[in-house]
Amino acid sequence: MSFEIPSDPYNAVLGLRVVRKYLAEPVSAEDAAAILEAGRWTGSAKNRQDWMFLVVDDPDQQGRLADCGQFSQPLRDARLAVVPVRLPDGYEFDIGRVSQNMMLAASTRGVGSCPVTLHDEACAAEVLSLPAGHQARYALCFGYPDIEAEAAGRASRSMSGRKPIDELVIRNRWA
C-alpha cells in the first residue's frame, strides 16, 4: 500500500485507495481548482451536467455536515470537502461519475480523498441551505495524506483488497 503519485492513468485507476487521515496543511488553491476542473469535464447523461459543486472548507460547517452521516469522521478531518449536489431530475449515476473523477484527479496530484454518505439527507439539505429538490447525498473529503496515521488506521481495519476477477465477470447471460 502506498500513497505515491501514480505514474500513469491506468495506475491511477487501479491504485486509488481512500485516505481518511490528512496532514494539517490546507489543500492548495491550485490543487483544489484542478479537482473541481476534473469534475467540470465529467460526462453526464445528455451532457446535462445536472450538478453543482458545493465546496465546504469551514471546519464548523464540516462538523455540522458530518453530523448528517453515520461514518463521517473523515469529513471532520478533511482540509477541504466537496459536496456534488444533484440538481432536480439529475441522475445519481452522474454524481458517482463526477465524484470518482474528482477523487482520481486528486490522487494524480498527491491529494488523498474519501467519499462519505450523508445518510440524513434532510439534515444535509438544511446544513447546506439547499433549494427544494436538490440532493446532497455524498461528500468528498480531501487532504494531503498523513501516511503514518493512515497506515495505523488501516492496520486496525479488516476490509481491504477486492474480489477476484472470476467472481465478478460473467459473459452473455447470468446463468
Ligand SMILES: Cc1cc2nc3c(=O)[nH]c(=O)nc-3n(C[C@H](O)[C@H](O)[C@H](O)COP(=O)(O)O)c2cc1C
Ligand atoms: C458510496 C460510498 C460511501 C462511502 N462512505 C464512506 C464513509 O461514510 N466513511 C468512510 O470512511 N468511507 C466511506 N467510503 C469509502 C469505502 O469504505 C472505501 O472506498 C472502500 O472500503 C475501499 O477502500 P480502499 O479504497 O481503501 O480500498 C465510501 C465509499 C463509497 C463508494
